[in-house]
Amino acid sequence: MNSFDSIRKRIGRRSLLQGLGAAAIGITFTGALAGCEKKEGAKSSTGEEAKLNFYNWDTYIGETTLDDFKDTSGIEVNMSLFATNDELFAKLRAGNPGFDVIVPSNDFVERMVQADMLMPLDHAKIPNFKNIGADFKDVAYDPGRKFSMPYTWLTLGIGYRKSKVDGVPDSWKWLFDSDKYKGRIAVLSEAGDMFRLSAKYLGHSVNGITPELVQKIEAMLIKQKPNIKAFHEDNGQDLLLSGEVDLVLEYNGDIAQIMAEDDDIDFVLPKEGSQLNSDTLCIPKGAPHPQNAHAFINYLLDAEAGKKISEYILYPTPNDAAKALMPDDYKNNPVIFPPAEALAKCEYAAYDGKMQPIFEEAFTRVRAA
Structure with a gap:
């Protein structure tokens, strides 16, 4: 285990940015959100430019997930970080600055739906929803999963x-x-x-x-x-x-x-x-690449992709197909599940x-x- 792995195993998905302070906010990976140069003519299989802007908690994605998605789709993901749900909400409340996929917690899904900030999802473009466990398919905070897909859960x-x-x-x-x-x-x-x-x-x-x-x-x-x-x-x-x-x-x-x-x-x-608690995948209104966003969410719900995410972030997964691929000391752990x-x-x-x-x-x- 390298030193970063040791740190990661002892840090909550909310805590790292709080520890780093305000200077950490807005960190991006695979290029800056506002500064990436558009490659003329580069299109994804969805017909949109081959880019996607992802707003996520820190240490909350697999080590190779973004690169793996680019390899399979041709879509480059620019990931920016937020530290709290309040920060996420404030960033989007005045208008979407360019994000395609965001990761609000369950109560903020409700809050953002009430504020008319989320796009309805097209389930036909997210066939990997079939991998999600029955308990997470229809939830009180988002009946019928109209606006959100489950990413992790916690208690x-x-x-x-x-x-x-x-x-x-x-x-x-x-x-x-x-x-x-x-x-x-x-x-x-x-x-x-x-x-x-x-x-x-x-x-x-x-x-x-x-x-x-x-x-x-x-x-x-x-x-x-x-x-x-x-x-x-x-x-x-x-x-x-x-x-x-x-x-x-x-x-x-x-x-x-x-x-x-x-x-x-x-x-x-x-x-x-x-x-x-549950953290979810949503598409905010005004997303510049909504088709890419559906493709990315569908990829994150893939069994193998979900396994790689769970191996790294070590949170309970609602993805039954991904969980089945995990080792017994994860899926049979009564603390995690x-x-x-x-x-x-x-x-x-x-x-x-x-x-x-x-x-x-x-x-x-x-x-x-």
């Missing part, structure tokens, strides 16, 4: 150091409502996730949270704050691996990665249930434009307490 749970806890910490109680592990826990710094998961702990859905429930959660978290060592920005796996904390709220894929480095680490989905009975208690969070500012205001008070 939030508790990563923990086995030698430092009593048994399996299988409840959100240990993060949100107990001093048992005082000073040894880290939670997320994202307001919406914290309030939705707290609602789950208190017996509610992650959706339909009321202002009254927000007040109750706020009081609970203010009481809990002295027990919390850190509010992390999706680098909780690093805090756990380094021994700075013993329990952390983090994505299953991130904890699975560090479990390969330290056999004292494990992951659990709390018994109350959790929140599911939790058992059905555990997932049955998990939900996707719907976008709620009215409640998000309320979450953020309340969480500001929690962190200032």
Whole structure:
């Protein structure tokens, strides 16, 4: 394993650009988005110029995927990076600056559909949709997959150091409502996730949270704050691996990665249930190469291409055909792919434009307490 591989295995798909800071935003691969010279007369099999502009999270594509796609299609992909869904939304909200394929998370698919920012997909041009698992083919945030194709999925749970806890910490109680592990826990710094998961702990859905429930959660978290060592920005796996904390709220894929480095680490989905996330492939309105975009999305859903992506990014894949090609220590890993009975208690969070500012205001008070 080279040094970059070692770093990659310990970094979440949201964290690297946050760590690099604003200077990293707008990094492009295979040429700059605005600076690539058009090759006169170069056309792809779709009839469009042989180019595609891809806006993606960092470390979130296979090592050779873009080159492999160029080899098979003749289409050159220019990949630019964003660090957060908010950044992605802001970049597109004033008008598409030239992107053909983007990777929003599920709640932002809803938000962008509501804002009329996404093109409907032509499923006839994405025959590899057949490779997608049944659970991901028709979802509440995009019924019938009219605007999005599934790329990865994730769930939030508790990563923990086995030698430092009593048994399996299988409840959100240990993060949100107990001093048992005082000073040894880290939670997320994202307001919406914290309030939705707290609602789950208190017996509610992650959706339909009321202002009254927000007040109750706020009081609970203010009481809990002295027990919390850190509010992390999706680098909780690093805090756990380094021994700075013993329990952390983090994505299953991130904890699975560090479990390969330290056999004292494990992951659990709390018994109350959790929140599911999915990152998706969409075509924004105004895409200059919509036919190439369909061809690229179809390629990413190919079994072999999907296998290469999963091997590199190490996140759960919704692509059954790609998963079947993966080694057993990936596809049979209960951390990457939790058992059905555990997932049955998990939900996707719907976008709620009215409640998000309320979450953020309340969480500001929690962190200032």
